[in-house]
Amino acid sequence: MIELLTTKYTYLVVVALLGIGAYVMIESDNFVKKIIGMNVFQTGIFVFFISSAFHTAGRSPVVQSGGGGGPFVSPLPQVLILTAIVVGVSLTAVALGLVVRIYERYGTINERTLEEVRADE
Amino acid sequence: MSDTLLPLLVALPLLGAVLAVAAGLASERAAAAVTTLVLAAQTGLAGWLGSQAVLDGPLSVGVGGFVAPYGIELVVDGLSAAVLVLVAVVSLAVLAFATEDAPGGTAFYAQYLLLVTGLSGMAVTGDVFNLYVFLEITGLATYALVASAGTGRSAVSALKYLLFGTVAASLYLLGVGYALMATGTLNMADLATELAAAGYDSPLVLASFGFIVVGLATKTALFPLHTWQPDAYADAPDSVSALIAALVSTVAAYALLRLIYTVYTPAFFEAVPVARDALVAFAAVSIVVGSVLAVTQSEIKRMLAYSSVSQYGLVVVGLAIGTPAAVFGAVVHLLGHAIMKGGLFVAAGAVADLTGARTVDEYAGLADRFPVLGGASAVLMLAMVGVPPAVGFAGKWYIALGAVRAGSWPVAVVIFASTLLTLAYFALLVERMFVAPASESVLAATDGGRDGDDDTDALGPSPPSASRPSRRALALVVGAAVVAIVLGVVVTDLGTALEPTIDTLLSP
Amino acid sequence: MTDIASLRPALAVAVAAAAVVPILVSARRPNLREGWTVLAAVGSFALVASMLPGALDGTVYVADFGPLVAGVEFSLRADPLGLLFATVASLLWLVTSFYSVGYMRGLDEDDQTRYFAAFAASVAAALGVAFAANLVTVFVFYELLTVATYPLVTHDETPEARAAGRKYLAYTFGGGVAVLAGTVLVATMADTTAFTAGGIGALANADPVLARVAFVLLIGGFGVKAALMPLHSWLPDAMVAPTPVSGLLHAVAVVKSGVFGIARVVLDVYGVDLTSALGVGLPLAIVAAATLLIASVIALRQDNLKRRLAFSTVSQLSYIVLGIAVLHPTSIVGGLMHIPAHAFMKLTLFFTAGAIHVETHTDDISEMAGIGKRMPLTMLAFGVAAAGMAGIPLVAGFVSKWYLLLGSVGAGQTVFAVALLLSGVLNIAYFWPVFYQAFFESADDHDAKPLVEFSLGGESRSLLPAESEPDPGTVTDGGHEDEDDHHHGGPPAGGWEHRGWRGGESTWFMLGPILAAMTGAVVLGVIPGTAVFLRLVKVIVTAATGVAV
Structure with a gap:
């Protein structure tokens, strides 16, 4: 158990990040916080990929x-995550753009307040 | 030689999006013209490559000269050819409506082409991570298009969709991560053999399957993961609703089919029967609940949206059952549903433009005033119910045949009952449209309301031209109705064309 | 039996279907529009009739259109059984077309174009059901028939009509689903759904439980349109439709397509032998016998003439089902013979009900006392057809009932013969009062109608005070005083006026068809051997059972 904690602790970080991210997305009424939660959730997945690339005593x-010179850490997941980060950034940008739009229309970025405002529409 | 042209299927609309922005600097019409040209070219290309794939067997190419399984492979077989052609044709057709109805703006056309890029990419890619990227491109374009209505509501719906969609795609990515850990490869064909080698009962493989299915099921909008979808469909501009209802979930369902049979292969289902049973049960529940929710809706676009939840349930049931007949039925229903639902959303948009009617009650008496539009919509609805010889019947027939042959009796019962469930909400609408006294909005639209006493009114010369449906919308709805019937009639030819592909997919 | 490739069966369907377009186009010119209807009716009847001689000689015309779904051809086949139904439907469509003109114009109805277009489409679908060569093709037309008749049922666009339409769709699409499920099961078990005289061979080797399930699904599905109890309740409600619709569709085309489907399933899918071996014939016969008795009893209590006729239809349809379900060659002859016999008689009855409605706006039997004076020819036709329904000789009903009785006794199932005779008595009980009061009573002097007017189980209150104050439901004077009633029927003040026997009572557009249909019923009763139907039926039964009748 202890060994698992010392060698695979990054996976605990993954679980924690996924949990925190999902919790914030569901629980927070603030749209910006929801987006932050979404980012944390995605980061959890990024860490998961990077951890999987790790090799003890692996080199870049x-x-x-x-030829030779191994063992290496796996380059593939790192490349993938580079792409995923780009995707994540674009998503965040679009999401924030939408939040700005919502704020312009309704004067709030709080989900509950928004519901009240829309109920009056 | 045609292999090398495969990347064009993605590159063409992507380049087109840039061109549209450039042309938009001159004028918005130029952007529209560029978009039309690009989509026409895309349709031609998809048709040509698709027919090559069907006639001469699958095409494939490693992008950038990297050979599979190391590089990204693009593959077009019969199934992806069908989806590609569907994407190209439907997006070109809906564009005709969008240029009239859309909020406009250069950005709209760029997003439109980006959406086509993403969808085409999902259809051609042979690489699971590449699929993730295209999934997100599709998503990004869709969120932006939904919000392009410019209303506050649409922005909220788009944000909700974005949050759901991102989590769904992230779960898919997580699933890909597990598969990568188990096998070290991302190429679909290669994964198929490597996963088998890793052992189907390995926790890594099981986890990857679970995450991938949940992720794609959310994108497909199966109950209970559908909650983003009715808002998004209802609040988007009408042309966008038509486009995304016809294509986005359809391609997600295609991706699910592709993943299940090309990557996990039927052998996985045999090794882990509980995975299949769970998927079937999941989809069967979706059929029933989606229909029930559809019946309770008063707003037309929301009703159509919940109807999609139910219809995709039927598609996923078919692909999960996994006999050749059922999978073919799922594909037929996937294509047919895209045509029918797209046509119905265009009709809903046209009606809203004409009369402002958006609820079931406001549709009352519509068909008396707009007989062609009403008639074509009724044909589409009945086709969806499964009245032969339209395509809705064909899909249902094959799925039901597959379920019965596989001996899944409860599923067979749900499939047969789905006809009545679909009828429940569409019959209500047909009744309103045809045999109820005209609603105020319908009356207002037809020149202050003429009396219905004149018995030839319904089919005589139409009301004043200002209150006539636009030619393009009318052509699209009638066209969709005709295609829905023709597809149903030629379904056996489609079967012959897709048979080799489905046999390959289902061979262990 | 030789098959000949020919487009004729398809053309008969296509002519009726194609008529929809010119009818819609000539919406503004009613005479031209009705011209198209008549032209199409003549055309498709001529096409159907042209195939009759061949059918009697054992020639079958087949039109094949390639696969509909994998392994199932879309094909139309004019075999004797199909021709029997098609001849009845197309001939009576012609008669009804003229009647429709008189009826619809007489009432100055709305949406006549939609009505005539939907009518043509319905008949086309019914002909398609008749000629379909396999279960899937039948299903296609069976569903289209539902769709095409929906606008006819809801024609009035009143809340009542809409409710009836909703019920109609729910019932018939429900039936359609059952048919589809049964078809899929048969396709799975036998790998074919093509009709074969004597039954599909491969079904005999199938799992008997599954075969029974499929049988129940198919019969249940077709049973909805055949109005087998307890699936009948859409039919009386659908009587809200205009009377020609009730006449042709709800006495001939739609309900007969259900009965016809049952005949196809028993004779050409399962075959008499397998049906008997599976033990599913007897339960079906019991359901049919129960339906025909219960429906007759219910009919006794209906005051609305069309509803009474509707329950009579429910009852008479079960004669046909009973004849087939008894599985004896003679009873099958009787059952099938009852298809045309009932069609002619019931059409006459509906036509008279419609004529009364158009001329006097009277729908309730309690208001028809003495109406024979006003509409003598109409009520005479009613009497003749009603006599036929009861099985009185010289009218068509006698012939079919005779075979039914012989068959039931011959099969050793005398109990069904008793049910048939009992039902004949009930038939007289519910038809005779209508005829009797029309001619032998007058509006201001007629007997009470306890069955219709009193609550079930009799009245517990004393009826004495009611004598000083007239019972609200009873018409004791010329004027009808019930203001809440939705129609304003009943005799005018001073009783029915006297119209002669020379057609002064209505237009010949209505009288002609009434008399034509009545004549048909009599011809079938007097010279059944010469009229084509009995010969056709015998060919069918010989092919299906291998026994010459």
Whole structure:
């Protein structure tokens, strides 16, 4: 158990991030906080991928001209996550744009207040 | 040689989006023209490559010269060809309506083409991570399009959709991560063999399957993961509703089919029967609950949205049952539903433009005033109910045949009952449209309301031109009705064309 | 039996279906529009009739249109059984077309174009059901028939009509689903759904439980339109439709498509032998016998003439089902023979009800005392057709009932023969008062109608005070005083005026069809052997059972 905690602790971080992110998204009434929660959730997944690439005593995957030099950490998940981060940034941008739009229309970014405002529409 | 043109299916609309922005600097009409041209070219390309794939077997190419399984592979087989052609044709057709109805703006056309990029990408890719990227491109474009109505409501719905969609895509990504950990590959074909080698009962493989299915089911909007969908459909501009109702969930369901049969293969279902049973049960519940919710709606677009929840349930039931007949039925219903639902959303949009009617009650007496529009919508609704010989019947027939052959009796009962469930909400609407006294909004739209006493009124010369449905909308709705019937009639030819693909998919 | 590729069965359907377009186009010119209807009716009847000689000689015309769904052809096949139904439907469509003109114009109805278009579409669908060569093709037309008749049922666009339409859709689509489920089961068990005289061979080797389930689903599904109890309740409600619709569709085309479907399932899908081996014939016969007795009893209590006729239809349809379900060759002859016999007689009855409605706006039997003076020819036709319903010789009903009785006794199931005879008595009980009071009573002097007017189980109060104050439901004077009533029927003040026997009572557009349908019923009763139907029925039964009758 202890060994698991010391060697695989990053996975606990993953679980914690996913949990925190999901909780904030569901529980918070504030749209901006929801988006932050979404980002935390995604970060959990990023960490998951990066952790999976880890290799004990692995080196950065730069292959020498003669070959060999391993073991390397896996480069693939890192590349993937680079892409995923870009996707995440664009999503955040669109989401924040929508929040700005909502604020302009309704004067609030709070979900409950918004419901009250819309009930009067 | 046609293999090398595959990347164009994605590159063309993507480039088109940039061109549309550039053209938009000149004028908005130029952007519309560019979009039309690009989509026409896309339709031609998809048709040509699709027919190649159907006639000569699957096409594939490694992007950038990286060979599979290391590079990203694009693959077009019969199934993806059908989806590609559907995406191209429907987006081109809906564009005709969008240029009239849409909020306009250069950004709209750019987003429109980005959506086509994402959808086409999902259809052609042979790589699970690449699928994630296209899933998100599709999502981003859809969120922006939903919000393009410019209203506060649409922004809220788009944000809700964004949060749901992102979590769904993230779960899918998590599933991909597990699969990657289990096998070290991302290529679909390669994953199929590597997953088998890893053992289907390995927790990594099981977890990856669970996350991927939940993620894609959310995008497909199966109950209870559908809650984003009615808001998004209802608050989007009418043309966007038509487009996304016809395509977005359809392509997500296609992705689910692709993942289940190309990546996990039928052998996985045999090794883990509980996975199949759970998926079937999940989808069957969706059929029933979606219909019940649809009956309770008063707003037309929300009703149509809940109807989609139910219809995708039927599609997923078909693909989960997994006999050749059922999978073919699922594909037929997927394509047919896209046409029928797209047509109905266009009709709803046209009616709203004409009369402002948006609820079931306001539709009363509509068909007397707009007989062609009403008649074509009724044909589409009845087709969805499953009245032969339209495509709704064909899909249901094959799915039911598959369920019965597989001996899944409770599912068979749900499938048969789904006809009545669908009837429950559409019959209500048909009754309002055809045999109820005209509502105020309908009366107002037809020149202050003429009396219905003249028995030839309904089919005589139409009311003044200001209160006639636009030609394009009318053509689209009638066209959709015709296609729905023709598809139903030629379904066996479609079967012959797709048979090799489905056989390959289902061979262990 | 030789099959000949020919487009004729398809053309008969297509002519009726194609008529929809010119009818819609000539909406503004009623005479031209009705011209199209008549032209199409003549055309499709001629096409159907042209196939009759071939059918009697054992030639079957087949029109094949390639696969509908995998493994199932979309094909139309004019075999004797199909021709029997098609001949009845197309001939009576012609008669009804003229009657419709008189009726619809007489009442100055709205939406006549939609009415005539939907009528043509309904008949086309019914012909499609008749000629369909397999269960899937039948299902296609069966559903289309539902859709095409919906606008007819809801024609009035009143809340009542809409409710009836809703019920109609729910029942018939429910039936359609059952048919589809049964069809899928049959397709799974036998790998074919094509009708074969004597039954589909492969079904005999199928799992008997599944085969029974499929049988129940198919019969239940078709039983909705055949108004087998307890699936009948849409039919009386659908009487809110205009009378020609009630006449042709709810006595001939729609309900007969249900009965016809049952005949197809028993004779051409399962076959007489397998039905008997599975033990499903007897329960069906019991349901049919119960339906025909219960419906007759209910009919006794209906005051609205069309509702009484509707329950009579429910009852008479079960004669047909009973004849088929007894599974004896002679009873099958009787059952099938009752398809045309009932069609002619019931059409006459509905036509008379419609004529009364158009001329006097009277719908309730309690207001028809003495109406024979006003509409003598109409009520005479009513009397003749009613006699036929009861099975009195020289009218069509006698012939079919005779075979039914012989068959039931021959099959050793005398109990059904008793049910049939009892039902004949009930028929007289509910038809005779109508006829009797029309001619032998007058508006201001007629007997009470305890069955209609009193609550079930008799009155517990004393009836004496009612004599000083007239019972509200009883018409004791010329004027009808019930203001809440939705119609203003009944005799005018001073009783029915006297109209002669030379057609002064109505237009010939209505009288002609009434008399034509009545003549048909009599011809079938007097010379059944010469009229084509009995010969056709014998060909069918010989092919289906292998026994020459």
